[in-house]
Amino acid sequence: MKLDELCTPKSSNLAQKDILENHGNYPVYGASGFIKNVNFFHQQNAYIAVIKDGAGIGRTMFLPPKSSIIGTMQYLIPKNNVDPKYLYYAVRAMNLSKYYSGATIPHIYFKDYKKELVPLYSGDKQKMISLSLEKLEDIIAKKQQLLSSYDQLIKSRFVEMFGDVSQKENGFTLNDVCEKMVRGPFGSSLKKEYFVPEGSTTYKVYEQKHAINREINIGDYYIDSQKFNELKRFEVKPGDVIMSCSGTIGKFFVIPRKAKPGIINQALLNFKLNESLINHEYFLQSMYLIISTIESKGSGIANITSVNNIKKTNLFLPILTEQNKFSEFVQQVDKLKFVIQKSLDETQTLFDSLMQKYFG
Numbered sequence: 001m002k003l004d005e006l007c008t009p010k011s012s013n014l015a016q017k018d019i020l021e022n023h024g025n026y027p028v029y030g031a032s033g034f035i036k037n038v039n040f041f042h043q044q045n046a047y048i049a050v051i052k053d054g055a056g057i058g059r060t061m062f063l064p065p066k067s068s069i070i071g072t073m074q075y076l077i078p079k080n081n082v083d084p085k086y087l088y089y090a091v092r093a094m095n096l097s098k099y100y101s102g103a104t105i106p107h108i109y110f111k112d113y114k115k116e117l118v119p120l121y122s123g124d125k126q127k128m129i130s131l132s133l134e135k136l137e138d139i140i141a142k143k144q145q146l147l148s149s150y151d152q153l154i155k156s157r158f159v160e161m162f163g164d165v166s167q168k169e170n171g172f173t174l175n176d177v178c179e180k181m182v183r184g185p186f187g188s189s190l191k192k193e194y195f196v197p198e199g200s201t202t203y204k205v206y207e208q209k210h211a212i213n214r215e216i217n218i219g220d221y222y223i224d225s226q227k228f229n230e231l232k233r234f235e236v237k238p239g240d241v242i243m244s245c246s247g248t249i250g251k252f253f254v255i256p257r258k259a260k261p262g263i264i265n266q267a268l269l270n271f272k273l274n275e276s277l278i279n280h281e282y283f284l285q286s287m288y289l290i291i292s293t294i295e296s297k298g299s300g301i302a303n304i305t306s307v308n309n310i311k312k313t314n315l316f317l318p319i320l321t322e323q324n325k326f327s328e329f330v331q332q333v334d335k336l337k338f339v340i341q342k343s344l345d346e347t348q349t350l351f352d353s354l355m356q357k358y359f360g
Contacts, residue, residue, distance in 0.1 A: 004114035010075035042068040058097030085130035093359035166293040175311035180272040204262030245305035
């Protein structure tokens with residue numbers, strides 16, 4: 001059936017400024033989620049909300065009874081024969097962002113996607129499908145939470161062993177512990193016209209997303225051997241640490257042994273460590289603390305992307321044997337994380353396959 005046969009669209013004229021002084025027990029939601037509680041509600045029953053304007057356009061939320069949304073969102077009210085959670089998963093599978101229009105402030109309209117087709121099962125089967133998907137999402141969330149707790153355990157152990165290194169120094173700077181620090185080439189040196197299809201003699205171009213996602217098996221940009229030799233100064237090798245430097249700043253990734261030969265682009269900074277002085281685990285945790293401290297002060301984060309500035313950054317450096325003790329701890333925790341991540345990936349694959357089965 002068509003979407004508009006399964007739900008009724010409604011608009012909201014509520015603005016955040018209208019509820020600043022209003023307090024109560026009923027939640028109001030916006031594009032980023034919960035905003036605050038107020039003393040009224042616009043929807044008696046559970047419903048679906050779609051972000052129709054601005055950032056996150058097309059993203060779908062399932063929201064509780066006795067709540068409201070602000071005007072940048074669209075109500076989708078399930079009809080009587082439709083399970084609300086089933087409709088939520090159906091709409092979520094539609095990838096509504098493909099319908100957006102508008103360059104300055106993107107927006108989508110219900111009239112653009114109201115003819116999307118949705119399989120209509122019996123009420124019992126709708127509930128079975130939604131409960132199955134909901135249970136898998138709950139498992140995914142718990143595994144993600146467990147991974148986060150392991151990351152927090154590593155941070156806590158680091159502080160326990162070395163203190164707050166962002167507030168300590170013993171005469172070392174980043175320049176002292178790195179054999180090389182290089183920011184990627186200017187954009188004019190690496191235009192899209194230089195990119196070639198992947199082949200046996202091509203070299204990968206590592207981008208911002210490799211550092212942010214901590215993943216090498218993404219990205220489709222390659223250069224030939226001639227361009228690689230021209231930009232060999234920006235070569236990245238296994239064991240190097242890349243850092244994101246544009247937009248999302250301060251995400252790190254250690255290039256693994258299986259990585260393809262390549263170079264970094266202008267949005268990355270590459271650190272080659274002097275491993276006789278510092279190991280990777282200690283370096284990464286120190287940098288996380290240093291950047292977190294800079295961010296908490298509300299200024300200066302852009303300076304960390306300048307090679308000249310970052311070379312001068314103070315770094316508390318304990319003896320290597322102490323660093324190695326921390327590294328051994330991290331490696332043990334990483335083994336636990338690997339098991340959880342594998343299970344998480346399998347659960348996510350199952351969830352995706354069921355979404356495809358029911359709504360694809």
